[in-house]
Amino acid sequence: MSGARRHRVRAASGGFSLLELLAALAIGSVVLAAIAGLIRNVGLSFEAGTRGVGHAERLLLALERIATDLASTRYVHISGEQGAKAIFNGGAKKLAFISGAGVASGTPGEEIVILEVEEGSDATRLVRRRAPWLGRASAAEAKPRDAVVLLEGNLQISFLYSDRSLVWIQSWADNADLPHYVRLVLRDRATGAAVLEPPVFEIRSDARPSCSKLGATPYCLGQQPASPASQPRSNPR
Secondary structure (H helix, E strand, O other), X not given: OOHHHHHHHHHHHOOOXXXXXXXXXXXXXXXXXXXXXXXXXXXXXXXHHHHHHHHHHHHHHHHHHHHHHHHOOOOEEOOOOOOEEOOEEEOOOEEEEEEOOOOOOOOOOXXXXXXXXXXXXXXXXXXXXXXXXXXXXXXXXXXXXXEEEEEEEXXXXXXXXXXXXXXXXXXEOOOOOOOOEEEEEEEEOOOOOEOOOOOEEEXXXXXXHHHHOOOOOHHHHOOOOOOOOOOOEOOOO
């Protein structure tokens, strides 16, 4: 083999051709794109998981707040009137009652708690407001404040009410008794599907104060009076 030919062989074996370099760059670009896509998918999955955990925690906190408020609902004494009465005005989208939970700073006391569903074009919100209760029969003079958004999202939110019979109705207003149960219904606003099994909150002080007297009525012994049939009924779910 001549010297010139040996020189050309050594030159060819010592580097890459332009075609080989372009092929290597193309393969490297595909590998980098795949790695970037994998990292992005992992990041999105992590973000979605974190967001889901955050929503679940917020939902649990909201349910705990509602449960605490309703558990402390009671019959109250009204200025200028004898005996204790129930002040509880519940509808499908708004609920107002007297609570002794006292979550605000300062000396705890009875307060009016209002849970209201506010529907917007982008989201539905369940807002909690409160106001001091002044011992009057009407809560119209109260000026609710301290608005707190308990729930927010693409939801349908509503309330249902029942005595111990578990016959659910959409309204509990101007009633001599407190309801025994309140149900919170959460549905997806787009599909109408239930977001979760509707939580049921128990009002423990549902028996009239007169039940503590001798010769209490059958209602106090667990027998139910006629439920308010004049009010519309709804599906328990």
